[in-house]
Amino acid sequence: MRFAVAAAGSSPTEYVSHHLEHLKVGEGLWTFHLDTLFFSVVLGLLMVFVFWLAARRATSGVPGKLQNFVEVLVEFVDNSVRDSFHGPRQFVAPLALTIFVWVFLWNIMDLIPVDYIPLFAYHVLGLEYMRVVPSADINAPFAMSLTVLALIIIYSIKGKGLGGFGKEMLFHPFGRNPALWIPNILLNVVELIAKPVSLALRLFGNLYAAELIFILIAMLPWWIQFLPGGAWAVFHILVIPLQAFIFMTLTIVYLSLAYEEH
Template sequence: MADAGHSPAEYVTHHLKHWASSHDDAFISVEAWHFDTLLVSTVLGLLFLTLFRMAAVRATSGVPGKLQNFVEILVDFVDNAVKDAFHGSRDFLAPLALTIFVWTFLWNCMDLIPVDLPPMIAKHVFGLEYFRAVPSADMSATFALSLSVFALIIIYSVKGKGVGGFAKEFLTHPFGAKLLPANIVLNTVELLAKPISLALRLFGNLYAGELIFILIALLPWWAQLIPGLGWAIFHILVVTLQAFIFMTLTIVYISMAYEHH
Protein backbone atom coordinates (compact mmCIF):
# COMPACT_ATOMS: atom_id res chain seq x y z
CA MET A 1 0.00 0.00 0.00
CA ALA A 2 1.29 3.47 -0.86
CA ASP A 3 2.83 5.50 1.96
CA ALA A 4 0.72 8.40 3.14
CA GLY A 5 3.64 10.81 2.77
CA HIS A 6 4.26 10.04 -0.87
CA SER A 7 2.38 11.31 -3.89
CA PRO A 8 1.50 8.65 -6.49
CA ALA A 9 4.34 9.83 -8.76
CA GLU A 10 6.86 9.75 -5.89
CA TYR A 11 5.66 6.32 -4.81
CA VAL A 12 6.06 4.82 -8.30
CA THR A 13 9.44 6.48 -8.82
CA HIS A 14 10.67 5.26 -5.44
CA HIS A 15 9.73 1.66 -6.22
CA LEU A 16 11.46 1.77 -9.61
CA LYS A 17 14.85 2.85 -8.25
CA HIS A 18 17.60 0.35 -7.51
CA TRP A 19 19.97 -0.04 -4.61
CA ALA A 20 22.82 1.09 -6.82
CA SER A 21 26.35 2.46 -6.69
CA SER A 22 25.07 5.74 -8.14
CA HIS A 23 21.77 7.35 -9.09
CA ASP A 24 21.82 9.42 -12.26
CA ASP A 25 18.07 9.05 -12.99
CA ALA A 26 18.84 7.42 -16.36
CA PHE A 27 16.53 4.64 -17.49
CA ILE A 28 19.56 2.40 -18.04
CA SER A 29 23.11 3.10 -16.88
CA VAL A 30 26.25 1.24 -17.91
CA GLU A 31 28.21 2.69 -14.99
CA ALA A 32 26.02 1.97 -11.95
CA TRP A 33 26.10 -1.39 -10.19
CA HIS A 34 22.63 -2.61 -9.20
CA PHE A 35 23.42 -4.37 -5.95
CA ASP A 36 19.84 -5.52 -5.37
CA THR A 37 19.76 -7.32 -8.73
CA LEU A 38 23.11 -8.97 -8.04
CA LEU A 39 22.09 -10.00 -4.51
CA VAL A 40 18.67 -11.43 -5.44
CA SER A 41 20.09 -13.23 -8.51
CA THR A 42 22.84 -14.81 -6.41
CA VAL A 43 20.43 -15.92 -3.67
CA LEU A 44 18.02 -17.42 -6.21
CA GLY A 45 20.88 -19.14 -8.01
CA LEU A 46 22.06 -20.68 -4.75
CA LEU A 47 18.48 -21.75 -3.97
CA PHE A 48 18.25 -23.47 -7.35
CA LEU A 49 21.58 -25.27 -6.88
CA THR A 50 20.72 -26.30 -3.30
CA LEU A 51 17.33 -27.80 -4.21
CA PHE A 52 18.69 -29.72 -7.20
CA ARG A 53 21.71 -30.88 -5.20
CA MET A 54 19.39 -32.16 -2.47
CA ALA A 55 17.35 -34.04 -5.07
CA ALA A 56 20.50 -35.59 -6.55
CA VAL A 57 21.89 -36.66 -3.16
CA ARG A 58 18.57 -38.14 -2.01
CA ALA A 59 17.75 -39.80 -5.34
CA THR A 60 16.61 -43.39 -5.00
CA SER A 61 15.66 -46.15 -7.39
CA GLY A 62 12.76 -47.03 -5.13
CA VAL A 63 9.73 -44.88 -4.47
CA PRO A 64 10.89 -41.30 -5.17
CA GLY A 65 9.99 -38.38 -2.96
CA LYS A 66 8.14 -35.28 -4.12
CA LEU A 67 11.31 -33.27 -4.72
CA GLN A 68 12.90 -36.07 -6.77
CA ASN A 69 9.71 -36.45 -8.81
CA PHE A 70 9.57 -32.74 -9.52
CA VAL A 71 13.24 -32.51 -10.52
CA GLU A 72 13.05 -35.60 -12.73
CA ILE A 73 9.97 -34.26 -14.55
CA LEU A 74 11.69 -30.91 -15.08
CA VAL A 75 14.95 -32.47 -16.27
CA ASP A 76 13.13 -34.80 -18.70
CA PHE A 77 11.06 -31.90 -20.02
CA VAL A 78 14.10 -29.74 -20.73
CA ASP A 79 16.16 -32.63 -22.11
CA ASN A 80 13.38 -33.55 -24.57
CA ALA A 81 13.12 -29.91 -25.66
CA VAL A 82 16.86 -29.87 -26.40
CA LYS A 83 16.73 -33.28 -28.10
CA ASP A 84 13.98 -32.13 -30.47
CA ALA A 85 15.86 -29.04 -31.65
CA PHE A 86 19.58 -29.77 -31.27
CA HIS A 87 21.32 -32.65 -33.04
CA GLY A 88 24.73 -32.45 -31.41
CA SER A 89 25.92 -33.52 -27.98
CA ARG A 90 23.54 -32.37 -25.24
CA ASP A 91 26.11 -32.67 -22.44
CA PHE A 92 26.43 -28.89 -22.12
CA LEU A 93 23.33 -27.48 -23.79
CA ALA A 94 20.77 -29.46 -21.75
CA PRO A 95 22.15 -28.32 -18.34
CA LEU A 96 22.44 -24.80 -19.75
CA ALA A 97 18.80 -24.81 -20.85
CA LEU A 98 17.71 -26.19 -17.47
CA THR A 99 19.68 -23.50 -15.64
CA ILE A 100 18.24 -20.72 -17.80
CA PHE A 101 14.68 -21.96 -17.38
CA VAL A 102 14.77 -22.44 -13.59
CA TRP A 103 16.86 -19.35 -12.84
CA THR A 104 14.72 -17.10 -15.06
CA PHE A 105 11.55 -18.60 -13.58
CA LEU A 106 12.78 -17.81 -10.06
CA TRP A 107 13.69 -14.28 -11.18
CA ASN A 108 10.18 -13.81 -12.53
CA CYS A 109 8.50 -15.26 -9.43
CA MET A 110 9.88 -12.38 -7.37
CA ASP A 111 7.29 -10.24 -9.15
CA LEU A 112 4.56 -12.08 -7.20
CA ILE A 113 5.86 -10.83 -3.84
CA PRO A 114 3.90 -7.77 -2.57
CA VAL A 115 5.66 -4.72 -3.99
CA ASP A 116 6.01 -2.96 -0.61
CA LEU A 117 7.51 -5.94 1.22
CA PRO A 118 11.11 -6.09 -0.16
CA PRO A 119 11.80 -2.32 0.09
CA MET A 120 10.21 -2.25 3.57
CA ILE A 121 12.47 -5.08 4.80
CA ALA A 122 15.49 -3.48 3.13
CA LYS A 123 14.77 -0.15 4.82
CA HIS A 124 13.93 -1.32 8.34
CA VAL A 125 16.44 -4.17 8.57
CA PHE A 126 19.36 -2.97 6.45
CA GLY A 127 18.73 0.79 6.28
CA LEU A 128 18.51 0.88 2.47
CA GLU A 129 16.50 3.62 0.81
CA TYR A 130 15.85 1.73 -2.44
CA PHE A 131 15.49 -1.95 -3.24
CA ARG A 132 13.99 -3.78 -6.24
CA ALA A 133 13.52 -7.53 -5.93
CA VAL A 134 12.75 -8.54 -9.55
CA PRO A 135 15.99 -9.14 -11.51
CA SER A 136 14.15 -9.72 -14.80
CA ALA A 137 12.59 -6.24 -14.51
CA ASP A 138 16.14 -4.85 -14.60
CA MET A 139 17.42 -4.40 -18.16
CA SER A 140 21.03 -4.89 -17.05
CA ALA A 141 20.20 -8.42 -15.82
CA THR A 142 18.27 -9.50 -18.92
CA PHE A 143 20.98 -8.13 -21.22
CA ALA A 144 23.70 -9.88 -19.19
CA LEU A 145 21.89 -13.19 -19.62
CA SER A 146 21.19 -12.62 -23.33
CA LEU A 147 24.79 -11.58 -24.02
CA SER A 148 25.93 -14.87 -22.45
CA VAL A 149 23.65 -16.67 -24.90
CA PHE A 150 25.01 -14.49 -27.73
CA ALA A 151 28.58 -15.56 -26.89
CA LEU A 152 27.48 -19.21 -26.97
CA ILE A 153 25.84 -18.68 -30.36
CA ILE A 154 29.19 -17.54 -31.77
CA ILE A 155 31.07 -20.37 -30.04
CA TYR A 156 28.68 -23.07 -31.28
CA SER A 157 28.66 -21.59 -34.77
CA VAL A 158 32.45 -21.87 -34.96
CA LYS A 159 32.34 -25.30 -33.29
CA GLY A 160 29.80 -26.67 -35.78
CA LYS A 161 31.13 -25.12 -38.99
CA GLY A 162 34.74 -24.29 -38.22
CA VAL A 163 36.22 -20.81 -38.48
CA GLY A 164 36.28 -20.96 -42.27
CA GLY A 165 32.73 -22.26 -42.52
CA PHE A 166 31.43 -19.60 -40.13
CA ALA A 167 33.21 -16.84 -42.07
CA LYS A 168 31.99 -18.18 -45.42
CA GLU A 169 28.38 -18.36 -44.27
CA PHE A 170 28.55 -14.89 -42.71
CA LEU A 171 30.07 -13.32 -45.83
CA THR A 172 28.22 -15.15 -48.61
CA HIS A 173 24.79 -16.04 -47.21
CA PRO A 174 22.16 -15.44 -48.55
CA PHE A 175 23.01 -13.53 -51.74
CA GLY A 176 26.36 -15.05 -52.70
CA ALA A 177 29.89 -13.62 -52.79
CA LYS A 178 29.00 -10.93 -55.35
CA LEU A 179 26.81 -9.09 -52.83
CA LEU A 180 29.21 -9.36 -49.90
CA PRO A 181 28.40 -5.94 -48.32
CA ALA A 182 24.67 -6.71 -48.32
CA ASN A 183 25.38 -10.12 -46.76
CA ILE A 184 27.47 -8.54 -43.99
CA VAL A 185 24.79 -5.97 -43.16
CA LEU A 186 21.97 -8.53 -43.20
CA ASN A 187 23.82 -11.13 -41.14
CA THR A 188 25.05 -8.53 -38.63
CA VAL A 189 21.50 -7.29 -38.07
CA GLU A 190 20.21 -10.86 -37.76
CA LEU A 191 22.96 -11.80 -35.30
CA LEU A 192 22.54 -8.74 -33.08
CA ALA A 193 18.74 -9.00 -33.12
CA LYS A 194 18.89 -12.30 -31.22
CA PRO A 195 20.34 -11.09 -27.89
CA ILE A 196 18.47 -7.78 -28.12
CA SER A 197 15.10 -9.49 -28.65
CA LEU A 198 15.82 -12.01 -25.88
CA ALA A 199 16.69 -9.28 -23.38
CA LEU A 200 13.92 -6.83 -24.26
CA ARG A 201 11.16 -9.46 -24.40
CA LEU A 202 11.90 -10.71 -20.89
CA PHE A 203 12.50 -7.22 -19.49
CA GLY A 204 9.41 -5.69 -21.10
CA ASN A 205 6.97 -8.30 -19.83
CA LEU A 206 8.27 -8.34 -16.26
CA TYR A 207 8.76 -4.58 -16.05
CA ALA A 208 5.16 -4.10 -17.16
CA GLY A 209 3.99 -6.67 -14.61
CA GLU A 210 5.92 -4.98 -11.80
CA LEU A 211 4.54 -1.58 -12.81
CA ILE A 212 0.95 -2.83 -12.76
CA PHE A 213 1.44 -4.30 -9.27
CA ILE A 214 2.81 -0.92 -8.13
CA LEU A 215 -0.20 0.88 -9.63
CA ILE A 216 -2.58 -1.54 -7.90
CA ALA A 217 -0.79 -0.78 -4.61
CA LEU A 218 -1.79 2.88 -5.06
CA LEU A 219 -5.43 1.92 -4.58
CA PRO A 220 -7.04 1.98 -1.12
CA TRP A 221 -6.32 -1.24 0.77
CA TRP A 222 -9.94 -2.41 0.52
CA ALA A 223 -9.88 -2.05 -3.29
CA GLN A 224 -6.63 -3.94 -3.90
CA LEU A 225 -7.79 -7.53 -3.32
CA ILE A 226 -9.74 -8.25 -6.52
CA PRO A 227 -7.45 -6.54 -9.08
CA GLY A 228 -4.32 -7.68 -7.21
CA LEU A 229 -5.43 -11.30 -6.99
CA GLY A 230 -6.64 -11.33 -10.60
CA TRP A 231 -3.41 -9.89 -11.94
CA ALA A 232 -1.31 -12.23 -9.77
CA ILE A 233 -3.15 -15.30 -11.11
CA PHE A 234 -2.70 -14.11 -14.69
CA HIS A 235 0.93 -13.20 -14.00
CA ILE A 236 1.71 -16.77 -12.94
CA LEU A 237 1.19 -17.68 -16.61
CA VAL A 238 3.45 -14.79 -17.72
CA VAL A 239 6.16 -15.80 -15.24
CA THR A 240 6.28 -19.38 -16.52
CA LEU A 241 5.80 -18.53 -20.19
CA GLN A 242 8.61 -15.97 -20.32
CA ALA A 243 11.06 -18.41 -18.72
CA PHE A 244 10.02 -21.09 -21.22
CA ILE A 245 10.33 -18.70 -24.19
CA PHE A 246 13.81 -17.57 -23.13
CA MET A 247 14.94 -21.19 -22.76
CA THR A 248 13.36 -22.31 -26.04
CA LEU A 249 14.82 -19.44 -28.08
CA THR A 250 18.24 -20.11 -26.55
CA ILE A 251 18.04 -23.74 -27.70
CA VAL A 252 16.80 -22.76 -31.17
CA TYR A 253 19.40 -20.03 -31.70
CA ILE A 254 22.29 -22.29 -30.66
CA SER A 255 20.92 -25.14 -32.79
CA MET A 256 20.68 -22.86 -35.85
CA ALA A 257 24.23 -21.63 -35.25
CA TYR A 258 25.61 -25.16 -34.88
CA GLU A 259 24.09 -26.70 -38.00
CA HIS A 260 25.43 -26.35 -41.53
CA HIS A 261 23.29 -24.45 -44.02
Protein backbone atom coordinates in the same frame (compact mmCIF):
# COMPACT_ATOMS: atom_id res chain seq x y z
CA MET B 1 12.80 11.73 -0.75
CA ARG B 2 12.64 9.41 2.21
CA PHE B 3 10.92 6.05 1.88
CA ALA B 4 7.14 6.12 2.26
CA VAL B 5 4.82 3.33 1.22
CA ALA B 6 1.42 4.69 0.30
CA ALA B 7 1.94 7.31 3.01
CA ALA B 8 -0.30 10.33 3.20
CA GLY B 9 2.56 12.64 2.26
CA SER B 10 3.73 10.54 -0.67
CA SER B 11 2.30 11.45 -4.05
CA PRO B 12 1.48 8.72 -6.60
CA THR B 13 4.38 9.87 -8.78
CA GLU B 14 6.84 9.67 -5.88
CA TYR B 15 5.52 6.27 -4.85
CA VAL B 16 5.89 4.76 -8.34
CA SER B 17 9.28 6.41 -8.93
CA HIS B 18 10.57 5.13 -5.61
CA HIS B 19 9.58 1.53 -6.34
CA LEU B 20 11.26 1.69 -9.74
CA GLU B 21 14.57 2.97 -8.35
CA HIS B 22 17.45 0.54 -7.78
CA LEU B 23 19.87 0.26 -4.91
CA LYS B 24 23.06 1.12 -6.77
CA VAL B 25 26.63 2.26 -6.51
CA GLY B 26 28.90 3.89 -9.06
CA GLU B 27 28.22 6.28 -11.91
CA GLY B 28 27.65 6.07 -15.63
CA LEU B 29 28.74 2.86 -17.30
CA TRP B 30 30.12 1.54 -14.01
CA THR B 31 26.82 1.75 -12.14
CA PHE B 32 26.05 -1.52 -10.35
CA HIS B 33 22.49 -2.39 -9.33
CA LEU B 34 23.21 -4.12 -6.05
CA ASP B 35 19.65 -5.37 -5.54
CA THR B 36 19.59 -7.08 -8.96
CA LEU B 37 22.98 -8.66 -8.35
CA PHE B 38 22.02 -9.79 -4.85
CA PHE B 39 18.72 -11.42 -5.77
CA SER B 40 20.19 -12.99 -8.92
CA VAL B 41 22.98 -14.62 -6.91
CA VAL B 42 20.66 -15.71 -4.10
CA LEU B 43 18.17 -17.25 -6.52
CA GLY B 44 20.98 -18.94 -8.43
CA LEU B 45 22.33 -20.45 -5.21
CA LEU B 46 18.81 -21.55 -4.28
CA MET B 47 18.50 -23.31 -7.64
CA VAL B 48 21.85 -25.07 -7.16
CA PHE B 49 20.95 -26.09 -3.61
CA VAL B 50 17.59 -27.59 -4.62
CA PHE B 51 19.17 -29.67 -7.40
CA TRP B 52 22.05 -30.69 -5.12
CA LEU B 53 19.56 -31.76 -2.46
CA ALA B 54 17.56 -33.75 -5.00
CA ALA B 55 20.74 -35.47 -6.19
CA ARG B 56 21.73 -36.31 -2.61
CA ARG B 57 18.33 -37.82 -1.88
CA ALA B 58 17.96 -39.62 -5.21
CA THR B 59 17.10 -43.28 -4.93
CA SER B 60 16.45 -46.12 -7.33
CA GLY B 61 13.50 -47.15 -5.18
CA VAL B 62 10.33 -45.16 -4.57
CA PRO B 63 11.28 -41.53 -5.29
CA GLY B 64 10.28 -38.69 -2.99
CA LYS B 65 8.35 -35.60 -4.03
CA LEU B 66 11.49 -33.53 -4.61
CA GLN B 67 13.07 -36.23 -6.78
CA ASN B 68 9.84 -36.60 -8.76
CA PHE B 69 9.66 -32.85 -9.33
CA VAL B 70 13.28 -32.55 -10.45
CA GLU B 71 13.03 -35.61 -12.71
CA VAL B 72 9.91 -34.25 -14.41
CA LEU B 73 11.61 -30.87 -14.89
CA VAL B 74 14.82 -32.41 -16.25
CA GLU B 75 12.89 -34.70 -18.62
CA PHE B 76 10.78 -31.78 -19.86
CA VAL B 77 13.84 -29.66 -20.64
CA ASP B 78 15.74 -32.61 -22.14
CA ASN B 79 12.83 -33.38 -24.48
CA SER B 80 12.71 -29.74 -25.54
CA VAL B 81 16.43 -29.81 -26.36
CA ARG B 82 16.17 -33.14 -28.16
CA ASP B 83 13.34 -31.83 -30.37
CA SER B 84 15.10 -28.61 -31.33
CA PHE B 85 18.85 -29.19 -31.15
CA HIS B 86 20.35 -31.95 -33.27
CA GLY B 87 23.98 -31.62 -32.28
CA PRO B 88 25.78 -32.80 -29.12
CA ARG B 89 23.54 -32.04 -26.13
CA GLN B 90 25.99 -32.56 -23.26
CA PHE B 91 26.27 -28.82 -22.66
CA VAL B 92 23.08 -27.48 -24.24
CA ALA B 93 20.69 -29.50 -22.06
CA PRO B 94 22.17 -28.35 -18.71
CA LEU B 95 22.34 -24.81 -20.11
CA ALA B 96 18.65 -24.89 -21.05
CA LEU B 97 17.72 -26.27 -17.63
CA THR B 98 19.72 -23.54 -15.90
CA ILE B 99 18.14 -20.80 -18.00
CA PHE B 100 14.60 -22.07 -17.47
CA VAL B 101 14.86 -22.48 -13.70
CA TRP B 102 16.86 -19.31 -13.08
CA VAL B 103 14.59 -17.09 -15.20
CA PHE B 104 11.55 -18.72 -13.59
CA LEU B 105 12.89 -17.84 -10.13
CA TRP B 106 13.63 -14.29 -11.28
CA ASN B 107 10.07 -13.91 -12.53
CA ILE B 108 8.34 -15.45 -9.54
CA MET B 109 9.75 -12.71 -7.31
CA ASP B 110 7.15 -10.47 -8.93
CA LEU B 111 4.43 -12.24 -6.91
CA ILE B 112 5.83 -10.90 -3.62
CA PRO B 113 3.75 -7.86 -2.57
CA VAL B 114 5.60 -4.78 -3.76
CA ASP B 115 5.97 -3.14 -0.33
CA TYR B 116 7.12 -6.07 1.80
CA ILE B 117 10.82 -6.34 0.97
CA PRO B 118 11.36 -2.56 0.46
CA LEU B 119 9.80 -1.94 3.88
CA PHE B 120 12.04 -4.56 5.47
CA ALA B 121 15.11 -3.16 3.70
CA TYR B 122 14.31 0.37 4.86
CA HIS B 123 13.33 -0.26 8.48
CA VAL B 124 15.70 -3.13 9.29
CA LEU B 125 18.67 -2.60 6.98
CA GLY B 126 18.42 1.16 6.50
CA LEU B 127 18.35 0.89 2.68
CA GLU B 128 16.21 3.45 0.92
CA TYR B 129 15.76 1.55 -2.34
CA MET B 130 15.21 -2.13 -3.07
CA ARG B 131 13.84 -3.84 -6.20
CA VAL B 132 13.41 -7.59 -6.06
CA VAL B 133 12.65 -8.71 -9.65
CA PRO B 134 15.92 -9.17 -11.58
CA SER B 135 14.13 -9.72 -14.90
CA ALA B 136 12.44 -6.30 -14.55
CA ASP B 137 15.92 -4.72 -14.63
CA ILE B 138 17.08 -4.45 -18.24
CA ASN B 139 20.66 -5.25 -17.20
CA ALA B 140 19.91 -8.81 -16.05
CA PRO B 141 18.11 -10.05 -19.21
CA PHE B 142 20.74 -8.34 -21.38
CA ALA B 143 23.58 -9.95 -19.43
CA MET B 144 22.06 -13.39 -19.97
CA SER B 145 21.31 -12.67 -23.64
CA LEU B 146 24.92 -11.55 -24.22
CA THR B 147 26.00 -14.93 -22.87
CA VAL B 148 23.66 -16.54 -25.39
CA LEU B 149 25.22 -14.37 -28.14
CA ALA B 150 28.69 -15.63 -27.19
CA LEU B 151 27.42 -19.22 -27.29
CA ILE B 152 25.83 -18.65 -30.71
CA ILE B 153 29.22 -17.59 -32.09
CA ILE B 154 30.98 -20.49 -30.36
CA TYR B 155 28.51 -23.06 -31.69
CA SER B 156 28.66 -21.54 -35.17
CA ILE B 157 32.40 -22.10 -35.21
CA LYS B 158 32.06 -25.51 -33.53
CA GLY B 159 29.47 -26.75 -36.03
CA LYS B 160 30.87 -25.27 -39.25
CA GLY B 161 34.50 -24.68 -38.39
CA LEU B 162 36.16 -21.27 -38.43
CA GLY B 163 36.31 -21.32 -42.22
CA GLY B 164 32.68 -22.34 -42.57
CA PHE B 165 31.58 -19.60 -40.18
CA GLY B 166 33.57 -17.04 -42.18
CA LYS B 167 32.10 -18.27 -45.47
CA GLU B 168 28.58 -18.02 -44.08
CA MET B 169 29.21 -14.44 -42.99
CA LEU B 170 30.59 -13.57 -46.45
CA PHE B 171 28.32 -15.54 -48.79
CA HIS B 172 24.94 -15.77 -47.01
CA PRO B 173 22.26 -14.85 -48.08
CA PHE B 174 23.10 -13.23 -51.46
CA GLY B 175 25.80 -15.56 -52.77
CA ARG B 176 29.52 -15.46 -53.53
CA ASN B 177 29.72 -12.32 -55.70
CA PRO B 178 32.47 -10.15 -54.10
CA ALA B 179 30.29 -7.06 -54.61
CA LEU B 180 27.76 -8.58 -52.18
CA TRP B 181 30.18 -9.51 -49.42
CA ILE B 182 29.68 -6.27 -47.47
CA PRO B 183 25.83 -6.48 -47.63
CA ASN B 184 26.07 -10.12 -46.56
CA ILE B 185 28.27 -9.23 -43.57
CA LEU B 186 26.01 -6.35 -42.57
CA LEU B 187 22.87 -8.49 -42.71
CA ASN B 188 24.49 -11.32 -40.78
CA VAL B 189 25.75 -8.95 -38.09
CA VAL B 190 22.31 -7.37 -37.76
CA GLU B 191 20.72 -10.83 -37.54
CA LEU B 192 23.29 -11.90 -34.95
CA ILE B 193 22.72 -8.84 -32.77
CA ALA B 194 18.93 -8.98 -33.13
CA LYS B 195 18.74 -12.39 -31.45
CA PRO B 196 20.04 -11.40 -27.99
CA VAL B 197 18.32 -8.01 -28.18
CA SER B 198 14.95 -9.63 -28.83
CA LEU B 199 15.58 -12.19 -26.06
CA ALA B 200 16.37 -9.49 -23.51
CA LEU B 201 13.65 -7.01 -24.47
CA ARG B 202 10.91 -9.65 -24.52
CA LEU B 203 11.68 -10.83 -21.00
CA PHE B 204 12.31 -7.34 -19.63
CA GLY B 205 9.22 -5.80 -21.23
CA ASN B 206 6.80 -8.39 -19.89
CA LEU B 207 8.18 -8.39 -16.33
CA TYR B 208 8.62 -4.62 -16.13
CA ALA B 209 5.03 -4.11 -17.22
CA ALA B 210 3.82 -6.69 -14.71
CA GLU B 211 5.81 -5.06 -11.89
CA LEU B 212 4.44 -1.64 -12.80
CA ILE B 213 0.86 -2.91 -12.71
CA PHE B 214 1.42 -4.44 -9.26
CA ILE B 215 2.79 -1.09 -8.06
CA LEU B 216 -0.26 0.75 -9.41
CA ILE B 217 -2.59 -1.75 -7.75
CA ALA B 218 -0.77 -1.21 -4.44
CA MET B 219 -1.78 2.45 -4.58
CA LEU B 220 -5.47 1.55 -4.35
CA PRO B 221 -7.27 1.57 -0.96
CA TRP B 222 -6.29 -1.52 1.06
CA TRP B 223 -9.84 -2.91 1.15
CA ILE B 224 -10.08 -3.15 -2.66
CA GLN B 225 -6.50 -4.16 -3.56
CA PHE B 226 -7.12 -7.92 -3.33
CA LEU B 227 -9.64 -7.90 -6.21
CA PRO B 228 -7.48 -6.49 -9.04
CA GLY B 229 -4.30 -7.73 -7.33
CA GLY B 230 -5.57 -11.30 -7.06
CA ALA B 231 -6.82 -11.32 -10.65
CA TRP B 232 -3.54 -9.94 -11.97
CA ALA B 233 -1.53 -12.40 -9.85
CA VAL B 234 -3.52 -15.36 -11.24
CA PHE B 235 -2.88 -14.16 -14.78
CA HIS B 236 0.77 -13.46 -13.98
CA ILE B 237 1.24 -17.03 -12.71
CA LEU B 238 0.78 -18.08 -16.36
CA VAL B 239 3.22 -15.43 -17.61
CA ILE B 240 6.03 -16.41 -15.22
CA PRO B 241 6.75 -19.93 -16.58
CA LEU B 242 5.82 -18.90 -20.13
CA GLN B 243 8.53 -16.23 -20.29
CA ALA B 244 11.09 -18.63 -18.83
CA PHE B 245 10.08 -21.27 -21.39
CA ILE B 246 10.27 -18.79 -24.29
CA PHE B 247 13.74 -17.62 -23.27
CA MET B 248 14.93 -21.22 -22.95
CA THR B 249 13.34 -22.38 -26.21
CA LEU B 250 14.67 -19.48 -28.28
CA THR B 251 18.13 -20.06 -26.85
CA ILE B 252 17.98 -23.71 -27.95
CA VAL B 253 16.69 -22.75 -31.40
CA TYR B 254 19.37 -20.08 -31.88
CA LEU B 255 22.12 -22.52 -30.93
CA SER B 256 20.63 -25.14 -33.25
CA LEU B 257 20.58 -22.68 -36.17
CA ALA B 258 24.13 -21.65 -35.37
CA TYR B 259 25.39 -25.24 -35.26
CA GLU B 260 23.78 -26.45 -38.47
CA GLU B 261 25.16 -25.65 -41.92
CA HIS B 262 22.89 -23.68 -44.22
